[in-house]
Amino acid sequence: MRGLFLAVFALLIVVGDTGRYAPQLVANATTALSYVREQAQLKLPSELSAENTYRVRSAFALLWHAAQLNSIEAQQTLMTSIEEITSHQLNPESHFPSPPGESTDSDELSQELSQESDELSQHRGNEQTAANTSTQVPKLNALYWLENLVSIDNADAAWLLYQLIGEQSASERFMALAAKGNVAEAQLAYAMSSQSPDKREKWLIRAAEQEYLPAQAALADWYLLHDQNKKAKPLLAATASLDMQSAFKYGRLLWDEGNVDEAKIYLKKAANLGQQQAKDALAITQRYSVTALGDVKPFDWAQGNQCLQRIQPFAASLATMIRADSFYRQFNNDERLASLSLCVAPPIWLPKDALSCSDDYNNRNVLGCDVKPLANIAKKRQFSHAVVVAKQGKANVQNGVMFLDIGDTYSVFVHELAHFAGFADEYPIARSMARKICDIQRISDFSPPNLVIDSPHYYAPVVTVSRWAKIDPNTIVAKAKTCEGVSKNSYKPSRRITFMEHHDTGAIPPLYLVLWQQQLEKQQAQRPISMNFFQAFHHQGDQKEAAHWLAKYEAFVGKTS
Known part of the structure; x- marks a missing residue:
């Protein structure tokens, strides 16, 4: 005990004798810390004996004095020592044990540090007085010393303090200070x-x-x-x-x-x-290869009424091809949709510049592409609908073409497939569309199989409600959110949240599957890609090509199953 007293006393005498000379303060502090490190095998431990606690406290006091004298070395030495002592708090796999009776649970540790930080301001005045008094050594509190260093804009201290306290409790000031101090992690x-x-x-x-x-x-x-x-x-x-x-x-x-x-x-x-x-990606490169627009071969679709919609996916990069292939494979393994007369062909990998796409196509804030380059492939393959997977943009369906990006999941694909058959969204839709579909005079132009609206005496269209009742007499007409944007009531044939409201968690009720198949058999209720081609070529002024696709459209919608 006598040795401990002499060591501490010598350190305190040095403070007075050096006249707060920074290099000497750092040297004496380093000597004391080195002695503790030697006993602890080269690293300051998280637990200290009584004697070594006094040594480290005294050394920290000397280093803080030197740091206040603008000693960068003192700041670095103090930071290194604090990091050693707190390493077990940042690294749960550290070999240093927790103090007796202290929980090792990270949440409890974070809470304890947060509480200690809150109490810090109350004790800071007393601790600061202790740090500046030659007869008293301040408490060995990592947060206290870090706060001191932060007060002189030490970026490393700010970042360590931010980590120790935890994101929820720490001030953004710590992170900002560390960032401005060039701490890369911060x-x-x-x-x-x-x-x-x-x-x-x-x-x-x-x-x-x-x-x-x-x-x-x-x-x-x-x-x-x-x-x-x-x-x-x-x-x-x-x-x-x-x-x-x-x-x-x-x-x-x-x-x-x-x-x-x-x-x-x-x-x-x-x-x-x-x-x-x-x-x-490697699997894709083995199964597919890039094919020029003019080199795409015909495809053999199933005969009869098995393929009332013949759907051809396209992609023009490795990333989009990975996504398109995943849609194709998941669809063919989806037992929920097995009863529907839908056929999806393997995706075609086009050259990267084959299609011109935008995430703000025609200033509509949705994904879209100029699909005219696909027209000759449509003539060869005889598909009725297409899926284009592009890099980025909002998913949507436009006249027989589904546009998806690489972030869209299979559930989005299924949701958009239902739009091919005329299903309406059951979440609040945009006002521009709501003014059409939610209007009693115009809803019959769309006749979505899953939606009706209020009319003076009943629902409109009344034929839709009759369809529901014919399929299932116990059908419950429930409130939908479709027309909320125009403050009108709309209704759907299910109390459940369906896939037309939340594609990722919504269910596909059995009634919807029956309605879906009925829609496929009413091809006049659909909009195939031939309508898209007609509009595109007509707008371009190519009336010969436009006439070809108009005839194709009329033939498609004139069919009955």
């Missing part, structure tokens, strides 16, 4: 917390410039999202050897550029690391 977190696109990109760039791998990968994703492949490419190249997600995206990008051999190297690398999309 810059990435700061970027991802921002709702401003410009601000997010700015901080992603700053973090990536420090060669911080997660930031480089995040910035590459940002550029890919905004169709800036040239900017994304060097970032993906830098991270592909270390990150399987980047390896997959880099391989996909190389493939779309035509660098097939190098693309396969990265796709195989990602697949070997367990990246499922890379495995799917």
